Amino acid sequence: xxxxxHSFKFLVLVAALFFGTLAYGQHHEEKHQNDGGEVNTNEEVxxxxxxxxxxxxxxxxxxxxxxxxxxxxxxxxxPVILWTSxxxxxxxxxxFHHNDDGHAIVERKGLKxxxxxxxxxxxxxxxxxxxFDEDHHATNAHKVLDFSxxxxxFGILLVGILMIVAFTSLARxxxxxxxxxxxxxxxxxxxxxxxxxxxxxxxxDKYYRRFTGYLLTVFFFIWVLNLLGLTPIGxxxxxxIAVTAALAIFTLIIYTFxxxxxxxxxxxxxxxxxxxxxPVLAIIELAGAxxxxxxxxxxxxxxxxxxxxxxxxxxxxxxxxxxxxLTAGGATALSxxxxxxxTLIEVLVAFLQAYIFTMLSALFIGMAVADHDHH
Amino acid sequence: xxxLLNDFSIxxxxxxxxxxxxxxxxxxxxxxxxxxxSLNDREEGIQNALDAAExxxxxxxxxxxxxxxxxxxxxxxREAMLKDxxxxxxxxIEDAKGEAQAEASKLxxxxxxxxxxxxxxxxxxxxxxxANLSLEIAEKVVKEELSNKGKQEKLVESLLGEATLN
Numbered sequence: 112x113x114x115x116x117h118s119f120k121f122l123v124l125v126a127a128l129f130f131g132t133l134a135y136g137q138h139h140e141e142k143h144q145n146d147g148g149e150v151n152t153n154e155e156v157x158x159x160x161x162x163x164x165x166x167x168x169x170x171x172x173x174x175x176x177x178x179x180x181x182x183x184x185x186x187x188x189x190p191v192i193l194w195t196s197x198x199x200x201x202x203x204x205x206x207f208h209h210n211d212d213g214h215a216i217v218e219r220k221g222l223k224x225x226x227x228x229x230x231x232x233x234x235x236x237x238x239x240x241x242x243f244d245e246d247h248h249a250t251n252a253h254k255v256l257d258f259s260x261x262x263x264x265f266g267i268l269l270v271g272i273l274m275i276v277a278f279t280s281l282a283r284x285x286x287x288x289x290x291x292x293x294x295x296x297x298x299x300x301x302x303x304x305x306x307x308x309x310x311x312x313x314x315x316d317k318y319y320r321r322f323t324g325y326l327l328t329v330f331f332f333i334w335v336l337n338l339l340g341l342t343p344i345g346x347x348x349x350x351x352i353a354v355t356a357a358l359a360i361f362t363l364i365i366y367t368f369x370x371x372x373x374x375x376x377x378x379x380x381x382x383x384x385x386x387x388x389x390p391v392l393a394i395i396e397l398a399g400a401x402x403x404x405x406x407x408x409x410x411x412x413x414x415x416x417x418x419x420x421x422x423x424x425x426x427x428x429x430x431x432x433x434x435x436x437l438t439a440g441g442a443t444a445l446s447x448x449x450x451x452x453x454t455l456i457e458v459l460v461a462f463l464q465a466y467i468f469t470m471l472s473a474l475f476i477g478m479a480v481a482d483h484d485h486h
Numbered sequence: 487x488x489x490l491l492n493d494f495s496i497x498x499x500x501x502x503x504x505x506x507x508x509x510x511x512x513x514x515x516x517x518x519x520x521x522x523x524s525l526n527d528r529e530e531g532i533q534n535a536l537d538a539a540e541x542x543x544x545x546x547x548x549x550x551x552x553x554x555x556x557x558x559x560x561x562x563x564r565e566a567m568l569k570d571x572x573x574x575x576x577x578x579i580e581d582a583k584g585e586a587q588a589e590a591s592k593l594x595x596x597x598x599x600x601x602x603x604x605x606x607x608x609x610x611x612x613x614x615x616x617a618n619l620s621l622e623i624a625e626k627v628v629k630e631e632l633s634n635k636g637k638q639e640k641l642v643e644s645l646l647g648e649a650t651l652n
Contacts, residue, residue, distance in 0.1 A: 165493065166495060166498060230495075256496060256497055257495065257496075257497035257498075258497045258500060258501055259497060260501075261495075261497075261498060263498055263502075264498065264501045264502075264505070267501070267502060267505050267506070268505060271505060271508075271509045274509065274513060274517075275509070275512055275513065275516070275517070278513060278516075278517035278518070278521065279516045279517050281517070281521055282516065282517050282520035282521050282524070283520075285520060285521065285524030285525075285528075286520075289524075289528050289531070299525075302521060302525070303525065306522070306525075320522070323518065323522060324510065324513065324514035324518040324519070324522075325510060325514075327513070327518050328506075328509060328510045328513045328514070328518070332506070332509070351493075351495070351498055352490060352493060352494050353494050353495050353496070353498040353499035353502060354498065354499075354502045356494070356499060357499050357502040357503045357506060358502075358506070360503075361503075361506065
């Protein structure tokens with residue numbers, strides 16, 4: 112029980128830190144040009160949704176316009192870490208004052224930075240403001256390597272810490288008793304599920320132990336992030352293509368480096384087919400292993416989660432865009448029913464995508480380590 | 487596609503890779519390894535306990551079979567013993583009967599024998615007594631006869647008459 116109490120205290124601490132910084136938004140009361148305030152038209156709804164599924168440098172819970180017509184944001188700033196022409200530069204994202212179209216300039220080490228559509232640009236020497244061409248591309252600024260603790264990175268860290276706390280507490284419980292209690296009782300069947308339903312059947316009894324750690328980590332990482340994405344906190348980490356790409360490349364590296372002789376033999380010089388066809392098959396197999404498999408992994412997860420977010424938000428937007436046709440009450444009711452229904456499906460999808468990613472990873476690893484003794 | 491590539495943030499990719507590597511390392515070392523080991527230990531323990539129970543059951547069955555066998559053997563032995571006893575009894579009765587028969591026939595034979603000898607002795611005795619008696623009678627008769635001279639001569643004469651010389 113003590114372990115659970117500890118982790119509970121820890122959660123309270125995290126929550127306190129989280130909400131303690133909420134007041135920050137109150138200090139920035141200037142009106143933002145591109146943050147249109149109320150979202151009423153279809154175009155505004157589209158823009159709002161597309162903006163949401165992108166990563167962001169601030170952690171904004173919600174925004175509102177006060178009586179004086181000022182836009183207020185409730186949330187907290189996150190650190191911006193850049194690798195620029197002058198080396199490492201860090202500052203808090205609040206210095207951009209929620210500006211996203213390059214008008215707020217931050218100066219550090221004699222360099223000027225502006226944030227345009229969620230990307231941070233370094234202005235060229237001598238420039239004082241960002242110039243745009245007709246396509247709204249900056250002409251006198253270039254992108255920098257951005258290692259900021261963005262909202263997604265914050266979510267990754269949060270989930271990482273949650274996982275470490277939850278599962279080390281489960282690991283500690285086994286020292287004293289064989290059957291875990293409390294949270295551990297919930298986590299244990301999930302761990303067993305991944306081991307017995309994903310790792311063991313796909314990789315085989317002989318080798319599955321070596322890869323179970325990775326598969327468990329991937330499964331819980333994706334699942335918890337998917338679920339967090341369904342909360343109003345509004346993470347969209349597994350809907351970031353960079354994140355899913357990194358995960359797919361992890362799987363790619365693992366199955367490439369654990370591939371045995373049989374795996375490479377079947378890939379590069381397929382036995383049992385005419386010699387002339389073998390190089391052709393090798394090209395197809397290589398493309399399959401190094402492009403198609405990781406690409407299918409990364410796109411499936413990214414697309415499913417992004418689509419889920421877009422659909423849920425679009426259904427919520429019915430409340431706004433169909434107000435005229437259905438009256439305020441009707442539009443709200445329709446939007447509520449549909450959004451609720453889709454959110455329930457999204458809860459299933461959150462699990463399903465984590466399962467599929469882990470299962471396919473296990474399958475690919477299993478193909479790489481399988482014994483080809485049937486020849 | 488262009489927006490997709492534009493949205494791809496190298497910074498986020500690097501951060502995700504680094505954090506995830508660290509996360510895998512920490513999770514494997516401090517969570518998955520101890521959890522997996524404990525689960526395996528527990529499963530092995532359960533398997534062993536089940537095996538032990540199965541063994542105990544088998545042993546129990548063996549014991550029961552043994553008992554059954556012993557019981558059967560004991561029953562068969564009892565049966566055999568009873569049969570032996572019965573046979574022995576019959577045999578003894580038979581033997582006793584035979585012996586008695588033999589004894590009886592022996593006795594009868596002896597008795598017959600002795601009766602025979604007694605009879606013979608008695609007959610012999612009788613014979614000798616009859617002979618003596620006849621002799622005495624004859625003596626007396628002869629004495630009587632010979633005491634009378636006329637008679638003797640008459641007898642001789644009759645005898646002589648009978649015994650004709652041819």
